[in-house]
Amino acid sequence: MKLTKLVMSGAALATIVGIGALNADAATYKDATNAVTNGNISFTDDGTNNIPDPENPDKPTNPVDPTDPDNPDKPGGNENPGDLKLVVVPDFDFGSQKKSSGEVTANAKVVAAWDENKNKVYRAPWITTHDMRTERDTGWTVSVTSGQFTLTGAGNQNKVINGGEIVLTNANYEGSSTTKPTIHSKAVGKDIATGLVLTPGTEVSIASSDSSGAQGIGDYSLALGTNGNGTYKADSVTDGVTFRMPAKTAVETGEYQAVLNWELKPILIPFG
Known part of the structure; x- marks a missing residue:
């Protein structure tokens, strides 16, 4: 009896024996004793923000x-995708002050946040940055340019507070990480007289x-003020942001x- 040799494809054979489709052989055999294969993994933006608590960065x-x-389940911060991203920046609320012929100073109110257990807590205003770039030749800087304090309402665009400005002090990154960004030395200091002034119209x-x-x-997350250690309440103010x-x-x-x-950009600006 004549025998007929039947050659079947791997996919067909897999279907018959019920083991599923077989992957094609991707190995490259350089010679009898050497071969090359690949290990593959892909990454996508997860579409969410990881925002470290400015008082408890872990x-x-x-x-x-x-x-x-x-x-508490509503996503917070900047939802735009990006490997270099300014995730959170704060408003500054200095409350209501009485008119005075003397110098006026007012501290910004703390801001509300949800902790990991969805409890409402209060923190000094903070800035969160995200950097997952593969090419970081120049690092990054986060800066802000303040406008003049102008009276709100139609026709009031020329009614400004001459000399009104914001001063930053007591800025800090909590935690023991050795890779924390560098803070401007004037923003770290405690004295308002020598703090970091946000001069209107000037990028700082x-x-x-x-x-x-x-x-x-x-x-x-860069806290603009001292860690409250659980003491901040809804009516508390920070010692890190002052109107003067x-x-x-x-x-x-x-x-x-x-x-x-506010701007986060891939440029290193040396601090003076």
Whole structure:
């Protein structure tokens, strides 16, 4: 009897024996004793923000959305994708002050956040940065440009507080990480007289990372004020953000507002 040799494909054979489709052989055989294969993995943006608690950086937090203040599950921060991202920046609320012919100073209120257990807590205003770039030749810097405090309402664009400015002090990164970004020395100091002044119309760098080692890689929350250690309440203020207005400055009754433009960019600006 004549025998007929039947050659079947791996896929067909797998179907018959019920073991599923076989992967094609991707190995490259250089010679009888050498071969090359590949190990593969892919990454995608997870679409979420990892926001370290500025007081407990090993734990996550989530800023309270003022438009939905009772929803701890609402994502917080900048939802745009990016390997270099400014995740959280703060508003500064200095409250209501009485008119005075003397110098006026006012501290910004703390901000509300959700802790990892979805309890509402209060923190000094903070800035969160995210850096997962593979090319970091120049590191990064986070900066802010403040506008002048201007009386709100139509037709008031020329009614500004002459000499009104914001001063940063007591800025800090909590935790023991050796790769924390560098904070401007004036923002670290405790004295308002020598603090970091946000001069209207001038870009001011607050913190930066260089390109050496792993500095600034990952997620970091810069607290603009002292750690409250659980003592901050809804009506507390921070010692890190101060409004200052010179004596003998005339202002009108009403609300003044300064626009703050924040930027995170891949440039290292040396601090003086």
